[in-house]
Amino acid sequence: MKWYFSFNVLVGKRLFVCPPKINTFVRLGTLALGGTHYIMEKSLKIEQLDVYSLKEMDSYLTREVCDFFSQAAVVCLDNQNHSPGVTFQVEGDLSAEFQLFWPKVTQQMRDSWADMAESAEDGACCLAILIIQKLTKYKVIKRSRKKTGFDYWLGNQEDQYPFQEKARLEISGILRGTKNQIDYRVKEKMKQTQQSDHLNIPAYIIVVEFSLPKSQVSKR
Numbered sequence: 001m002k003w004y005f006s007f008n009v010l011v012g013k014r015l016f017v018c019p020p021k022i023n024t025f026v027r028l029g030t031l032a033l034g035g036t037h038y039i040m041e042k043s044l045k046i047e048q049l050d051v052y053s054l055k056e057m058d059s060y061l062t063r064e065v066c067d068f069f070s071q072a073a074v075v076c077l078d079n080q081n082h083s084p085g086v087t088f089q090v091e092g093d094l095s096a097e098f099q100l101f102w103p104k105v106t107q108q109m110r111d112s113w114a115d116m117a118e119s120a121e122d123g124a125c126c127l128a129i130l131i132i133q134k135l136t137k138y139k140v141i142k143r144s145r146k147k148t149g150f151d152y153w154l155g156n157q158e159d160q161y162p163f164q165e166k167a168r169l170e171i172s173g174i175l176r177g178t179k180n181q182i183d184y185r186v187k188e189k190m191k192q193t194q195q196s197d198h199l200n201i202p203a204y205i206i207v208v209e210f211s212l213p214k215s216q217v218s219k220r
Contacts, residue, residue, distance in 0.1 A: 124173025
């Protein structure tokens with residue numbers, strides 16, 4: 001029988017807080033004390049993220065473009081019956097969890113974004129750029145041209161204009177898809193970025209799926 005207790009475990013220089021299972025935890029292993037096995041778990045605090053905070057990030061996109069992408073994202077989340085506070089999973093070569101928040105979605109917004117396939121692509125730009133800003137050293141500095149095989153140029157976050165082009169970003173959005181569909185889209189987009197491999201800079205491929213919601217990130 002497994003028993004769960006609230007206690008702190010010092011492992012090396014790291015203190016793990018082990019409360020009862022009421023929130024989100026990561027299994028660390030077991031600790032034997034006096035013949036009794038205790039479950040050691042670490043409580044994780046999920047970062048809260050306002051979908052409309054994209055315009056406040058240190059990217060080089062205009063506030064109008066950022067709000068355009070943000071509105072598409074919240075309409076897609078609303079379309080898939082999500083409420084503010086939903087957990088957004090980031091998986092693959094980058095890994096994280098965010099709690100997404102947004103203002104009320106109006107019928108006017110839904111009607112403005114009635115083409116949901118297009119909305120998913122634009123909404124994916126919002127969440128993918130937020131992922132880049134939060135989890136890498138890069139920021140979006142410029143829209144790429146057609147036939148390059150990717151969507152955006154990335155530069156170092158600390159740099160100011162004129163920027164140096166340090167990496168590539170390709171984004172794709174799926175309103176509702178299976179794991180196989182997500183994996184296929186990632187492979188498809190990875191192949192697409194090969195058109196610009198002569199640049200010899202990293203390429204990030206981010207596919208956002210809104211029904212879960214989650215994103216799959218690959219770096220090549």
